[in-house]
Structure formats: structure tokens, C-alpha cells
Amino acid sequence: MSQYYEGIGRRKEASARVRIYFREAGQTEALAFTVNDKPVEEYFPRFGDYQTLIGPLETSGLMGKVDVTVLVQGGGITGQTSAVRLGLARALVKYDENLRTPLRGGEHLTRDARVKERKKPGLKRARKAPTYTKR
Template sequence: MAEESRQYYEGIGRRKRASARVRVILDEEATGNFVVNGKDVKDFFPRFGDYLTLTGPLNDTDLMGKADVSVHINGGGITGQTGAVRLGLARALVKYDENLRGALRAGGHLTRDARIKERKKPGLKRARKAPTYTKR
């Protein structure tokens, strides 16, 4: 229960339908733990590319292995969740040290990806797919 008394920095990240609440602890006791919904990050996101995306903000700021990261995530799919965690982590690091903003901005970690699913239109089968045209 000692973790509750440690100072943390929180950031919220969203992408598509996924939302992530990221807490970063940067102190002398930090061991580099990265936990997502109670599981190790490599168990929750087994794809190799996802791990590189998630740790991008830490790599760009040279804080890899110096911070404990705890994430609570819900909604969306694997790629959306990965993007949400990345944005939340970058925002938390900026709260920790405003001087990191330039490195995170240059790496593209602070940009919110606003693309979401397009709504279905009346008279169409999906957002853009129209019924098959028949001449006769």
C-alpha cells in the first residue's frame, strides 16, 4: 500500500472508442514497471509494434526504466487502446516536466488523432456503401 502515498502524474488519452487513464510515478523508488489493467504491458499488448508505440514517449524523453506506469483502459480495440495509452502517457509526462513538451511534440506523441467511425446515412447500407444499382 506504499504506492498510494507516492506522487504521481495523471494523463487522459483517447483514440477512436478507447479511453485510457495513465498514471506515471517518477521518483527514486521507480523500477520501470508498466502495468495495464493489472497485467504486465507485454501480456496485455503482445504485438511487438504496440510495445514500441506505447513506450515511444518514454524513449523520446530518456525516461525508459526510470518511471512506473499504471494504466486503466476501456473501450475500443487493440490499436485504439494503444494510441490512447500513448497520448495519456505523453500528457502525464508534460505535467511532470513542461520542458519535455518539445521532444514529445516532435515525436508526434501529443497530437490527438481525431479520426472516428463515420455515422451511417439514411438510404445507405453503411456510412458510404450504397445499395446495388439495378437498371431493370
């Protein structure tokens, strides 16, 4: 397992480095998908997160043919999940440029640029104003 393809994914404050390794002929063990040296089911136990993560693999038809290792840091669970998905899609495109069209069609290559808006002076949050009092 020396040759790998790498992709970087980001979302909100989360950043993920995803590496995909292609299996040699004859390897039959289950798909190795590790996040920060833990199995993916242990790191992302929420319902639906695993389906989000393997979306690019299912779209490209490489499910079960690659091993995936991820280093992710920062942000929360949702941001990390989306960062890993984007990083995985980018790594697959580095492997085979022909996968770009189906991955883009599945919206796996679109970076979600929404981030938290900064707090403004005189307001409680970005847009919430203090309660108006007449007297």
C-alpha cells in the first residue's frame, strides 16, 4: 500500500486530508476506511454520516476497491463529514480525471463556502439586535 492519491477537503472550520489506496489483486478483506486512526463507524456514529461519506465512492463505482485513510481536524461533526466527502471526491479525480463529470453531477465536488458570519458591534450576534425599548 504505497501508491496513493490525496485530496484536501474543507468545510466551515474543518479540514480533511484524504488518501485513497488501491488494492492489489487478491486482497479480499473488508473496505478499510479509517478516520484519525479509528474505524469510520466509530468516529462518525451519527445516522446518515456514513452514507454521506461513501457517496463519492458509490458514484464512481469504486466501492470496495479502495482503502481510505483520513486525517481531519477542526470544526464540528457536520463540517468534518462534508470536508471528508469533498476530500474523497478530489482524491478520486486525481486518480482518474474521467470521474470528474459523474462526481460533479452528484454534487460531491462542490465546496460549500457557507461559514459563520462575524459578530457586528452593537448587536448580540451577527444580525440579532438588542430588544428595542421605548422608555
